């Protein structure tokens with residue numbers, strides 16, 4: 001991995017401290033932990049995890065760019081959808097995992113432009129450093145709305161209004177499995193020989209994959225997920241490796257169970273089960289982002305790189321149904337944004353400001369192009385006591401593909 005840029009000494013020291021803590025945890029657990037525990041620590045270990053540490057993550061100087069970072073037109077379209085719901089549902093907006101606060105700022109500006117300038121905007125963010133960044137962004141770009149923004153330390157017992165999350169599901173830890181055609185193994189994490197501090201190479205991994213036979217519950221969950229995909233066992237490439245996003249489903253169920261009246265709107269990359277567990281997708285969907293490079297080794301520099309998995313939207317839909325949420329739509333990001341008026345909004349960018357216009361039209365291209373974010377990224381919504389006429393799903397709803 002010597003083509004990856006080397007981390008700064010300070011960042012490397014943080015990563016090595018996290019590796020030492022993880023090593024102790026693995027030894028304490030008898031030499032093995034599930035990949036969900038590893039991913040949880042790599043992303044969220046207080047002070048050391050990727051999201052909970054101080055590294056720059058978003059934007060050109062970070063590791064990846066998300067839709068709200070690309071253009072304010074994304075947030076304007078999300079606001080248009082939320083405005084439709086907020087007209088009939090009181091309770092305001094609750095955003096999970098608000099990143100740099102860009103989506104919140106753009107939404108608050110657009111909602112105000114639409115005449116909704118009294119709405120409460122609450123944020124649930126696991127990362128303390130990101131909360132500070134979010135406050136700064138909102139103060140700078142949408143200062144008029146800052147008094148209405150609140151950061152919550154825990155989930156409200158009852159949630160009314162609109163809940164939104166962009167690229168949060170993919171950041172929720174997953175468990176990994178390998179199916180050898182007969183048996184299911186859980187693919188977890190063990191220590192590799194040699195202490196990380198002793199290595200000259202900053203990318204020398206201290207951890208590696210270790211398989212053990214799946215316990216009966218995990219075995220049953222994996223087999224059920226593969227069966228739901230609809231592919232016959234004998235067509236599946238073996239060994240077949242993939243992920244199970246049980247925690248993401250549990251997260252949707254928790255929010256759904258607490259939802260009084262309102263809508264849940266989620267954006268992320270992923271597929272229906274039939275594509276997620278396609279027989280040829282035999283390496284799963286786990287991916288790592290480090291300084292705008294994508295690679296597949298989650299054990300490099302723990303805490304300094306993003307680790308993500310795609311979303312099985314069929315599983316998410318099934319979780320929502322279990323807690324009685326009604327489906328409101330599922331479509332590609334391109335369809336959703338176009339339905340919500342993306343092109344009209346682009347047309348409002350003054351063409352005489354040619355640089356600004358060029359930047360926005362390029363961003364629109366990235367947001368909707370099939371080769372970029374338009375098709376891989378999906379939008380899904382559920383509701384309780386909300387009409388099934390959401391603007392963003394008016395054309396191209398594919399909810400049936402999730403069955």
Ligand SMILES: C[S@@+](CC[C@H](N)C(=O)[O-])C[C@H]1O[C@@H](n2cnc3c(N)ncnc32)[C@H](O)[C@@H]1O
Pocket residue numbers: 051058066067068069096097098099100103124125126127130165166167168171172251
């Ligand atoms: C890939 S970033 C996306 C950030 C932002 N939404 C954006 O689009 O730029 C994932 C975010 O989800 C947050 N996150 C993950 N799990 C969460 C949870 N259970 N509750 C709240 N935030 C969560 C992370 O802390 C991080 O801010």
